[in-house]
Amino acid sequence: MTNISNIFFQSLISSKLHKNKMTTEFANVSQAPDPANSARDFNIGLALACGSSVFIGTSFIMKKKGLLRLASKSQLRAGQGGYGYLREWLWWAGLITMGVGEAANFAAYAFAPASVVSPMGALSVLVGAVMSSRFLQERLNLLGKIGCALTVLGSTVMVIHAPHEGSVANVDELGQKLLDITFLIYSVLVVSISVFFVFYLSPKYGHRNVLIYITICSLIGSLSVTACKGVGLAIKESLTPGGKNQFVNWLTYFLIISLIACVMVQMNFLNRALDTFNTAIVSPIYYVFFTTAVIASSAILFKEWNNMLPLDIVGSLCGFLTIIGGIFLLQFCKDVDLSLRGIQEKRVHNGTVPASPIERRELLRSEDA
Numbered sequence: 001m002t003n004i005s006n007i008f009f010q011s012l013i014s015s016k017l018h019k020n021k022m023t024t025e026f027a028n029v030s031q032a033p034d035p036a037n038s039a040r041d042f043n044i045g046l047a048l049a050c051g052s053s054v055f056i057g058t059s060f061i062m063k064k065k066g067l068l069r070l071a072s073k074s075q076l077r078a079g080q081g082g083y084g085y086l087r088e089w090l091w092w093a094g095l096i097t098m099g100v101g102e103a104a105n106f107a108a109y110a111f112a113p114a115s116v117v118s119p120m121g122a123l124s125v126l127v128g129a130v131m132s133s134r135f136l137q138e139r140l141n142l143l144g145k146i147g148c149a150l151t152v153l154g155s156t157v158m159v160i161h162a163p164h165e166g167s168v169a170n171v172d173e174l175g176q177k178l179l180d181i182t183f184l185i186y187s188v189l190v191v192s193i194s195v196f197f198v199f200y201l202s203p204k205y206g207h208r209n210v211l212i213y214i215t216i217c218s219l220i221g222s223l224s225v226t227a228c229k230g231v232g233l234a235i236k237e238s239l240t241p242g243g244k245n246q247f248v249n250w251l252t253y254f255l256i257i258s259l260i261a262c263v264m265v266q267m268n269f270l271n272r273a274l275d276t277f278n279t280a281i282v283s284p285i286y287y288v289f290f291t292t293a294v295i296a297s298s299a300i301l302f303k304e305w306n307n308m309l310p311l312d313i314v315g316s317l318c319g320f321l322t323i324i325g326g327i328f329l330l331q332f333c334k335d336v337d338l339s340l341r342g343i344q345e346k347r348v349h350n351g352t353v354p355a356s357p358i359e360r361r362e363l364l365r366s367e368d369a
Contacts, residue, residue, distance in 0.1 A: 045112020
């Protein structure tokens, strides 16, 4: 009788353990992210990032065109302290276009990883370079065209190898990641270095070294991207049918305040850099520093690269370096007088190549003879 009771209780216990195991597995499966939804969100974020670059690149051309029209009317220019551009409709159209681009960029962070969205900003430089040669009659030389090709190539490589799945699904999960000791150490270091640069190095060396202002913008900018992604997640989750209203969550307002504070500091020192140094120097260096800081911050906070294969990590880094090369060619070499026709004419002038196909055939016949 005792044996029968033991067998009965053992079978009952094993049945309950099996049931608990099945329940746990079902819960894990239900909490796992849907690959179809992850791919959809990634594509939406990528489309928003690319669209943002198109709008922002176009806005620079429209505002520049408006300023040129103002200068042709012999009015006081903006660089001389004038505000006549406020009456120019084309300048306002450019400002609105930039607003649409920035809004799309803001929304992109809610769908795609920050390590994908930030490097896509290089496409705005590409759009601006191509459109300026078309509408502003600014010459795009051979090196500039190579830079455009490298920018597109690098962006494509980064998209192919980037992590396609978002690392956080809601604001509560983001809050847990913000309390991670590694990210807290990173945040303290960023704030400490920025304070040292702002109050000690900037007053002494800011007007002589472009890296002072750009370092401040880039470090604070990496935190602003984190806050931007958090605010985007709060809006996305609040507007989703059946989602939780995150605007009753104190973390949402903390992220909004942090975003505003970081953007104000970032824009302040970026304007100082642009006012003190050449734009052709500031733009590519700022892109490299800012994107590098964002990728580092994203890797620490969201750990988007933890599940990537070594091949994808190397591919993403190579794509980023390719974009950097393209941006530097577009900016630093835009005033170099270099074209295929110019190279051909120089070779003809030096006598290293015949000027026409007929002369080339005659040269070949003489060499055969």
